[in-house]
Each structure stands twice: as C-alpha cells, then as structure tokens.
Amino acid sequence: MEELTSKDARFKQRRFLSYGHQLIDDSDIEAVVKVLKSDMITQGPCVGEFEQNLSSYCRANYAVVFSSGTAAFHAAYFVANIKKGDEIITSPITFLSTANAALFLSARPVFADIEEDTGNINPGFIKKAITKKTKAIVPVHYAGHPVHLERISELVQEHNLLVIEDACHALGAEYKNEKVGSCRYSDMTVFSFHPVKSITTGEGGAVLTNNKEYYKKLIMFRQHGMTKNKADFKEFSSGDWYHEMQILGYNYRLTDIQCALGISQLKKLDEFIQRRREIVEIYKDAFKENEFFDLLVEKNYARSSWHLYPIRLKDRFKDKKREIFTKLREEGLGVQVHYIPVYWQPYYRQLGYEKGICPKAEDFYRKDISIPLYPSMDNEDVAYVIEKIFEVFQEA
Numbered sequence: 150m151e152e153l154t155s156k157d158a159r160f161k162q163r164r165f166l167s168y169g170h171q172l173i174d175d176s177d178i179e180a181v182v183k184v185l186k187s188d189m190i191t192q193g194p195c196v197g198e199f200e201q202n203l204s205s206y207c208r209a210n211y212a213v214v215f216s217s218g219t220a221a222f223h224a225a226y227f228v229a230n231i232k233k234g235d236e237i238i239t240s241p242i243t244f245l246s247t248a249n250a251a252l253f254l255s256a257r258p259v260f261a262d263i264e265e266d267t268g269n270i271n272p273g274f275i276k277k278a279i280t281k282k283t284k285a286i287v288p289v290h291y292a293g294h295p296v297h298l299e300r301i302s303e304l305v306q307e308h309n310l311l312v313i314e315d316a317c318h319a320l321g322a323e324y325k326n327e328k329v330g331s332c333r334y335s336d337m338t339v340f341s342f343h344p345v346k347s348i349t350t351g352e353g354g355a356v357l358t359n360n361k362e363y364y365k366k367l368i369m370f371r372q373h374g375m376t377k378n379k380a381d382f383k384e385f386s387s388g389d390w391y392h393e394m395q396i397l398g399y400n401y402r403l404t405d406i407q408c409a410l411g412i413s414q415l416k417k418l419d420e421f422i423q424r425r426r427e428i429v430e431i432y433k434d435a436f437k438e439n440e441f442f443d444l445l446v447e448k449n450y451a452r453s454s455w456h457l458y459p460i461r462l463k464d465r466f467k468d469k470k471r472e473i474f475t476k477l478r479e480e481g482l483g484v485q486v487h488y489i490p491v492y493w494q495p496y497y498r499q500l501g502y503e504k505g506i507c508p509k510a511e512d513f514y515r516k517d518i519s520i521p522l523y524p525s526m527d528n529e530d531v532a533y534v535i536e537k538i539f540e541v542f543q544e545a
C-alpha cells in the first residue's frame with residue numbers, strides 16, 4: 150500500500166515524457182521578443198541571417214528557409230523539375246510529406262524497401278526500383294542516422310538521377326565526418342524545424358544546395374514565383390515598383406519571429422546532439438543483450454543525431470505491441486510509432502498501392518516503438534524510462 154502511494158506520487162510529479170520535445174530557454178525567448186518589438190516581424194534581417202548560419206553550419210553554398218519541411222519538399226521537387234509522369238524513389242518508413250510532395254506535382258512516389266538494422270532505405274532495393282521514369286532518389290536519414298550516401302551517389306551516376314536528402318531527422322548528424330546538409334553527395338537536402346526535430350522554429354523547414362540555379366528558383370517559389378532582382382527580369386523594368394512573376398509559386402515564407410528563434414536554437418544544436426548521444430549511451434548500456442527487443446545500430450560511416458530512439462520488438466512480442474504500447478503510455482511514457490508504411494494509408498491504397506510491396510518495412514513497422522529521447526531529459530527521467538520499460542516487458 151505504502152509502495153503504491155509513493156509510486157503514485159512519483160508519477161504525478163513526473164511530467165509526461167514524450168518521444169520528443171523542444172528545449173526553449175530564456176535566450177530563445179529574448180531573441181523572439183526582440184523581433185516582436187522591432188519594425189519587421191517578417192522578411193526582415195533574421196531570415197537571411199538564419200539562412201547564412203544554416204549554410205555555414207552544414208558547409209553548403211546556399212540555404213533557403215520555408216514555412217515547413219513539407220513546403221521545403223514541395224519547393225525542392227519543383228525546382229528539380231519533378232512533374233507528371235516522373236517517379237521519385239523513397240522509403241516507406243518516413244513521414245507522409247516525403248512522398249506527398251511528389252503527388253503535389255502529379256509525380257509518382259515509388260517505395261523501395263529498407264535495411265532493418267538502421268531503418269534506412271536499402272541501396273540494393275533502390276537499384277531494383279529504378280525505371281526510365283525515375284527522376285530522383287529521396288533517401289530519408291531515419292532517426293537521424295545518415296544513409297550510405299556514397300553508395301547512393303554511385304547508383305545515380307550510372308542512371309543520371311538527382312538525389313534529394315530527407316534530412317528532417319538529421320540536422321547535426323554527420324556522414325563520414327561531414328555534416329549532413331553539405332550536399333557533397335546530393336543535389337539538395339531538406340530539413341524540418343518542427344518542435345520534435347533537432348532545433349525548432351515552431352513550424353519551419355529549409356532546403357540546402359550548392360546549385361545556384363536551384364537556389365534562385367527556391368527563393369522565387371517561396372514567394373509567389375516572383376522576383377524583384379533586376380538582373381533576372383525577363384522584361385524591361387518600368388520603375389522601382391516593378392517585380393516579375395515568372396513561375397507559379399506559393400507563400401511559403403518563414404517569419405523573422407521564427408528565424409530569430411532558429412538563429413538562437415542553432416547556436417545550441419551541438420549541445421542538443423551531445424545530450425541526445427549521452428542519453429543513447431545510457432540506453433545502450435541498460436538495454437544491451439536484453440531478451441525483449443533489439444536496438445538500432447550506428448554504422449562506422451555515421452554519427453547519428455538521434456532524433457528518435459526506436460526499439461524493435463523481438464518476434465515473440467510482435468503480437469503484443471498494442472498491449473505493450475498502451476501500458477507504456479499508462480506509465481507516462483509518450484511512446485510513438487515511426488512509421489506506418491506510407492503506402493498503407495487509405496489515400497495511397499486508393500491510388501493503387503498494395504500492401505506487401507516492402508515486406509521488410511512492414512515487418513519493421515510491426516516491431517517498432519519510439520521511446521522518449523530529447524535533450525532536456527535528465528538522468529532521472531532516463532532511469533525512469535528504463536525502469537518502466539523493463540517492468541512492462543516483464544509483465545507482457
């Protein structure tokens with residue numbers, strides 16, 4: 150009885166430990182307030198500064214920020230000239246927008262199966278999925294673990310395809326000692342600044358590239374397809390008011406309020422990743438060789454940003470996932486599943502995609518649960534997660 154009460158008290162004290170969470174401090178708040186008190190709350194000096202800081206952090210030539218990662222994908226595919234009749238190859242273990250953005254442009258996403266120890270797309274399956282219609286490969290750095298970019302770049306050179314990295318999980322990660330986003334092996338890299346990602350601007354995203362033509366088009370696409378840059382005008386400038394719409398763009402801008410938050414957050418990115426990696430070390434140690442689930446591995450070419458910490462249930466627990474998931478939630482662990490294979494969604498099924506096309510991804514989905522991992526977790530939170538996980542699995 151006494152034990153129950155103290156356990157209860159402990160639970161009440163403890164906040165809900167979500168699978169991911171932002172870390173906002175006073176310096177972030179001050180940076181945002183400063184913009185709110187200034188003359189320009191959107192499209193002022195912070196936008197360019199955030200872009201500059203992002204591109205220098207990743208060592209790419211250009212960064213263009215957008216109102217979300219999804220908008221950034223739409224823009225990247227647009228400037229890559231992905232259109233009706235084209236195919237892009239991506240992983241089914243991703244968030245919807247990687248594939249949806251191809252549908253925005255009437256192109257067709259093709260799904261290639263994964264490697265189960267990282268959850269990343271398997272280059273061998275990409276090769277099998279390439280057709281005459283393939284325009285781009287869109288590898289997802291799942292959970293922050295970079296894909297083997299060199300192998301993918303070898304593949305595309307044979308077929309003359311583009312590579313657009315879905316690095317929404319991987320800001321701050323490294324591939325062969327270089328930051329993801331350098332675009333050394335790709336044409337563009339897409340990031341997201343949703344609150345659960347490496348850094349946040351509330352909502353937000355970016356495309357990085359080393360290609361100047363893409364850069365100019367990305368800027369235009371973000372603001373109605375319009376340019377105010379004289380050198381780019383197709384027609385004679387009739388005066389200083391003159392601006393030209395050359396393509397059909399959107400309003401996908403990120404505000405100065407958000408960019409101020411981004412600038413402030415980016416300064417702490419390396420610390421955030423460091424803390425994520427410390428927590429992962431504690432998890433790895435606690436969970437090594439356990440009888441209930443497997444862990445993802447980190448390959449020798451990768452330094453993961455550990456956006457997620459997915460555990461993969463052993464075969465004999467696969468059918469108990471629902472029960473285990475519910476119990477973990479009851480214990481205050483905000484576990485989540487990343488992801489339902491995209492083509493299982495009713496919208497995709499209605500487009501003709503069938504279950505069974507990527508068996509490894511489907512098996513991964515059946516086993517996967519993401520447990521809490523974010524930089525503001527203290528060691529007591531981490532110990533609590535470990536204790537509850539063992540409790541729940543032992544009862545299962």
Ligand SMILES: *Cc1c(COP(=O)(O)O)cnc(C)c1O
Nearest residue numbers: 217218219243244246317341343
């Ligand atoms: C978050 C995310 C996106 C989309 O980003 P938003 O900013 O939420 O629009 C795309 N792909 C992956 C893998 C993501 O995790």
